[in-house]
Amino acid sequence: MSSSSVTSGVIGERGVPSKCVCGLGVIIFTSKTQENPRRPFFRCAGKRDANSWTTKKDNHLFKWVEDAVFEEVEDALPRVAIMANEISKAKCEANELKAMIEELKDEEMISKMELHKCKVCLKVCFVWLCVITIMLVYVMYGQGKEKKVVFGY
Numbered sequence: 001m002s003s004s005s006v007t008s009g010v011i012g013e014r015g016v017p018s019k020c021v022c023g024l025g026v027i028i029f030t031s032k033t034q035e036n037p038r039r040p041f042f043r044c045a046g047k048r049d050a051n052s053w054t055t056k057k058d059n060h061l062f063k064w065v066e067d068a069v070f071e072e073v074e075d076a077l078p079r080v081a082i083m084a085n086e087i088s089k090a091k092c093e094a095n096e097l098k099a100m101i102e103e104l105k106d107e108e109m110i111s112k113m114e115l116h117k118c119k120v121c122l123k124v125c126f127v128w129l130c131v132i133t134i135m136l137v138y139v140m141y142g143q144g145k146e147k148k149v150v151f152g153y
Helices: 065-145
Strands: 026-030 040-044 062-064
Touching: 040 065, 062 065
Parallel strands: none
Antiparallel strands: 026 040, 040 062
């Protein structure tokens, strides 16, 4: 297989061509030459007669398919690298978020334990307040019912 690549009519266009410079579409043909047997190539859709078509005399499209595919891959590699970098950043952010979630879960457990302690303390204080109130009421009103012995006057 020859590595020659003749491209005409493709001004600044890289990758798989969509149209010829004449404005017509592009068709994939297969080479029947001895130099490039069964090698696929793009050619202007207006050039259907293989015998009347030459790359050097006319200004229509000719491009080997593997060259076009190679250019597509070559142009895609920087974008793939950018996407890989973005994916890597997203994974790092996801790991950071997981760590933050774990920290928040730990803080939640600590807060729940502190809240439970506060509830128990509040209940104990309420019971003591009730006991003290009962004792005060007993001391204040309980003495009135007792019979007092008064000596003197």
